[in-house]
Amino acid sequence: MSTPAEESAKIETLEEIKKHSHPLIAIVILFGGMTALLFAIGLSISFGAADIKLATVWTAVFNFNPESTSHQIIRDIRMPRVLGAAMVGSCFAVAGALMQGMTRNPLADSGLLGLNAGASFMLALCFAFFPGLPYMYLIMFSFLGAGLGVFIVYGVGSLSRGGLTPIRLVLAGAAVSALLGALSEGIALYFQIGQDLAFWYAGGVSGTKWINLQIMAPWIIVAMIGAVILSRSITLLSLGEEVAIGLGQKTKTIKLFGMIIVLVLAGTAVSVVGAVGFVGLIVPHFTRLLIGHDYRWIIPCSIVLGGLLVVLADLAARMINPPYETPIGALIALIGVPFFLYLARKGGKEL
Amino acid sequence: MTNSQRKAMKKNLFIIGILCLLIVIVFMISMNTGFIRLSPLEVIQTLFGSGTEKQHLILFEFRLPRIIIAVLVGMGLAVSGCVLQGISQNALADPGILGINAGAGLAVMLFISFFSSTTAVPVFLLPILAFSGAGITAIIIYALSYKRNEGISPMRLILTGVAIAAGISSAMIVLTLRLSPDNYQFVANWLAGSIWGSNWKFVFSLLPWIVVLIPFIFSKARVLNVLNLGDLTATGLGASIEKERRVLLAAAVGLAGASVSISGGIGFVGLIGPHLARQLVGSRHQYVIPTAALTGGLLVLIADTIGRWILQPSEIPAGIVVAVIGAPYFLYLLSRIKD
Numbered sequence: 001m002s003t004p005a006e007e008s009a010k011i012e013t014l015e016e017i018k019k020h021s022h023p024l025i026a027i028v029i030l031f032g033g034m035t036a037l038l039f040a041i042g043l044s045i046s047f048g049a050a051d052i053k054l055a056t057v058w059t060a061v062f063n064f065n066p067e068s069t070s071h072q073i074i075r076d077i078r079m080p081r082v083l084g085a086a087m088v089g090s091c092f093a094v095a096g097a098l099m100q101g102m103t104r105n106p107l108a109d110s111g112l113l114g115l116n117a118g119a120s121f122m123l124a125l126c127f128a129f130f131p132g133l134p135y136m137y138l139i140m141f142s143f144l145g146a147g148l149g150v151f152i153v154y155g156v157g158s159l160s161r162g163g164l165t166p167i168r169l170v171l172a173g174a175a176v177s178a179l180l181g182a183l184s185e186g187i188a189l190y191f192q193i194g195q196d197l198a199f200w201y202a203g204g205v206s207g208t209k210w211i212n213l214q215i216m217a218p219w220i221i222v223a224m225i226g227a228v229i230l231s232r233s234i235t236l237l238s239l240g241e242e243v244a245i246g247l248g249q250k251t252k253t254i255k256l257f258g259m260i261i262v263l264v265l266a267g268t269a270v271s272v273v274g275a276v277g278f279v280g281l282i283v284p285h286f287t288r289l290l291i292g293h294d295y296r297w298i299i300p301c302s303i304v305l306g307g308l309l310v311v312l313a314d315l316a317a318r319m320i321n322p323p324y325e326t327p328i329g330a331l332i333a334l335i336g337v338p339f340f341l342y343l344a345r346k347g348g349k350e351l
Numbered sequence: 352m353t354n355s356q357r358k359a360m361k362k363n364l365f366i367i368g369i370l371c372l373l374i375v376i377v378f379m380i381s382m383n384t385g386f387i388r389l390s391p392l393e394v395i396q397t398l399f400g401s402g403t404e405k406q407h408l409i410l411f412e413f414r415l416p417r418i419i420i421a422v423l424v425g426m427g428l429a430v431s432g433c434v435l436q437g438i439s440q441n442a443l444a445d446p447g448i449l450g451i452n453a454g455a456g457l458a459v460m461l462f463i464s465f466f467s468s469t470t471a472v473p474v475f476l477l478p479i480l481a482f483s484g485a486g487i488t489a490i491i492i493y494a495l496s497y498k499r500n501e502g503i504s505p506m507r508l509i510l511t512g513v514a515i516a517a518g519i520s521s522a523m524i525v526l527t528l529r530l531s532p533d534n535y536q537f538v539a540n541w542l543a544g545s546i547w548g549s550n551w552k553f554v555f556s557l558l559p560w561i562v563v564l565i566p567f568i569f570s571k572a573r574v575l576n577v578l579n580l581g582d583l584t585a586t587g588l589g590a591s592i593e594k595e596r597r598v599l600l601a602a603a604v605g606l607a608g609a610s611v612s613i614s615g616g617i618g619f620v621g622l623i624g625p626h627l628a629r630q631l632v633g634s635r636h637q638y639v640i641p642t643a644a645l646t647g648g649l650l651v652l653i654a655d656t657i658g659r660w661i662l663q664p665s666e667i668p669a670g671i672v673v674a675v676i677g678a679p680y681f682l683y684l685l686s687r688i689k690d
Contacts, residue, residue: 107510152682160686167506171443172685174513178447178618179678182671189667277517324529330521337518341495344510 021292026301029290033304037086040308044082044315045074076210084208084272085314085328086307087220089279091269093306094227095262096280097287097298101234102258106285106343107170110146110266111277117177117184118149119270124184128191135271136215143267150263152176208272216268223264224303230258231295238293276329278336279306285343363632363642370645374422377649381418381656382410389414416554420613421655421669422648423554423561425620427610429647430565432621433628433640434603437575438596439508442626443684446607447618449512450492451485453519455611458484464526478556481612482605488515489604553613560609564602565644571599572636579634617654617670619677620647626684650676 046052052070059065060074092110099108110116122145126133133141156172187193233254236244244251269276287301313328320326379391387409389397397406428446435444446452458480492515496507574595607621624647625639631646632638654672661667 156682156686167510168685170510170513171448172682174448175678175681175685178674182674182678186667186671186675189671327521327524330525333518333521337514337521340514340517341511344507344514345495345498 021294021297022290023294023297026291026297029287029301030304033301033308037304037308037311040311040315041082041086044085044311045078047315047318048073048078080208080210080213082311082314083213084216085310087213087216088269088273088276089283089306089308089310090224090303091220091265091306092276092279093283093302093309094224094299095265095269097284097295097302098227098230098234098258098262098265099280100284101238101295101298102255103169104238104240105169107281107340109278109281110262110269111275111280112170113173114149114153114176114180115146115263115266116149116270116275116277117180118147118152119143119145119267120275121145121180121184122148123271124187124193127193128187131193135212139215139219139268139271142271143263146263146267146270149176149180150259212272216272219264219268223261223268226257226261227265227299228296230254230261231299234258234295234299235293238295273310274329276310276332278332278340279309281343282332282336282339283309285339359633363638366631367638367641367645370642370649374645374649374652377652377656378418381652381659382414384656384660412550416551417655418652419554420557421652423557424610424614424617425624425647425649425651426565426644427557427561427606427647428617428620429624429628429643429650430568430640431603431606431610432647433625433636433643434568434575434599434606435621436625437578437636438599438603440579441506441509443509443622443681445619445622446485446603446611447621448509448516449489450516450519451489451512451604451607452611452618453516453523454488455481455485455608456615457519457523458487459612460523460526464530477612478560478609482608485604485608485611486601488519489600491515493600557609557613560605564606565640568599568602568606569637569640571595572640574599575636575640576634579636614651615668615670617651617673619673619681620650622684623647623677623680624650626680 042054042057045057046054052074056070057074060068060071061079064075065071095115096109099110099113100106119142122141123138126138126141130137153169153172153176156176157169160168233244233249236247236249237251237254241251244254266280283302283306284298287298287305291297291301309332310328313331317326317328317331320331379394382389382394383391387405389406389409393402393406394410396402397410402410431451432445435446435449436442459477462476462480492508492511495515496511498507578592578596610617624643627646628639628642632642650673651669654676655669658667658669658672
């Protein structure tokens with residue numbers, strides 16, 4: 001038990017966090033980000049093999065003409081794609097923010113901690129054993145797989161002497177990813193679905209259809225609302241478990257709900273886009289840097305900025321080497337790796 | 352030499368003998384695995400020159416080079432891991448985890464994607480390419496995890512390695528998608544850690560690296576023992592640490608690079624080999640190095656044999672089999688070791 005002096009010190013840290021959070025900047029980011037996102041979405045819809053003017057995009061959305069080929073391209077191919085990209089980005093970013101807050105681990109991210117690999121593994125199983133499985137069920141299996149991955153990583157971490165240190169989680173995540181990756185590869189070779197999987201692993205939103213979005217949307221919306229509701233508790237949890245308990249939080253319940261939300265978000269995102277890492281690492285850090293440690297602001301901002309990042313990455317992926325698409329997973333790693341290195345260097349002492 | 356030391360030496364030599372015997376046994380089993388089976392008796396007959404022409408062909412042209420390569424690759428990776436664990440004083444170091452394998456892989460893959468045809472790749476060039484790739488990666492990782500006044504912290508070294516490996520994998524994915532279907536198949540198998548170069552040319556391109564570097568590292572066994580005591584003690588004992596460390600690092604990178612060029616991404620051998628060796632013969636590098644070489648060789652040989660046996664007539668790359676065995680072992684280690 002902590003002494004009253006310590007208690008008051010903790011409450012002071014809470015005050016400190018409030019003082020250091022910048023709601024004004026957060027609001028600016030929220031609206032600026034939203035505008036940028038809308039603009040990026042418009043740009044992304046208009047860019048492609050068939051050149052389409054922004055004005056045509058506008059009319060296709062608000063005054064749809066089924067006779068027009070451009071309108072059809074916009075409606076059936078490009079819109080679901082870009083909306084898929086935005087959703088996936090938000091999912092990874094919020095999942096990362098929640099994980100970092102709950103574990104107090106600055107390196108937490110669904111890719112690094114084995115969730116993505118778990119979901120990918122489960123999907124490889126589905127491709128192999130139940131080819132042509134409806135997307136609805138693919139998503140469910142993807143959740144299960146993400147759960148499996150994170151269960152093993154955390155299991156190993158918590159069995160360890162000395163508990164869950166950041167480096168231990170990263171190493172366990174790397175090993176679990178290697179194991180599940182090897183198993184998926186084995187399955188792919190055995191059932192000769194290698195090429196299908198390779199393109200899917202590479203990460204791309206090009207195949208997204210309206211039906212996928214319709215199935216994804218309810219899960220994502222519920223999970224996002226859950227994340228926003230939890231955000232205050234996550235802020236307290238990020239101060240440390242004792243502080244959170246001291247302030248009357250039911251930490252076990254919060255962690256359970258938080259984890260379920262993370263699994264749903266990462267699982268859905270992986271089922272669309274494949275194993276894209278680093279979004280969940282970069283976005284929450286960037287947001288924290290700008291607006292401080294209040295998760296009531298971090299989570300909404302992560303939704304917007306995560307979407308923006310992946311929409312822009314998808315746009316870049318198509319522009320770099322047309323008509324080929326560069327895998328967006330690789331593009332994001334291009335930003336993500338230096339960022340991770342920076343964190344590993346800077347965090348040398350606190351880790 | 353005291354009595355107990357002599358006893359330990361006897362025990363360790365016995366263990367090394369057993370390992371050699373196991374390799375011979377797996378070799379026989381491996382010979383008996385595949386489309387055309389050769390019984391141990393036939394193998395021995397053929398080895399001494401009295402088999403049929405067909406048996407001769409299968410043994411000397413198909414199976415034997417492949418088996419030798421599997422053993423050599425395993426030895427190279429395991430000894431490389433031994434050195435890396437020794438010089439970083441980190442029990443979890445391994446050429447795969449530190450991103451050195453990925454660097455070697457990237458170099459080879461760049462070469463293949465620019466000079467398209469896989470058949471025309473000069474075999475002797477591959478280990479050199481892989482060595483340069485691995486070397487450049489090692490230097491980058493070393494430099495990025497170096498901090499003035501603090502030197503290299505093993506933890507930063509590993510985190511940097513993990514990140515660089517992730518970056519290189521992404522680059523490789525980009526390259527794979529641009530390959531022709533034929534080359535794609537080749538690269539996919541190679542990345543998964545398949546022993547692909549199963550003829551004598553590959554044996555001879557790998558052999559010099561192993562034959563030169565492993566004895567060299569063995570000759571440095573005492574230095575590794577001293578380094579194990581920690582930097583302060585080691586300096587006190589007069590070893591010029593930084594220099595020795597760099598030389599050993601270069602040797603380890605050379606071994607890993609040459610092995611990876613032939614076998615692709617066989618991970619975890621460099622981790623498991625030395626650990627098993629230490630459990631068998633204690634921590635003195637005079638014993639650990641040869642034992643690790645043998646366990647590594649045995650491990651890859653077993654993995655390759657299993658991979659060929661499960662899915663006849665096609666096969667599972669040895670790298671996948673090793674990862675399936677190796678990753679759980681790594682996780683187990685992780686839960687046992689203190690920071």
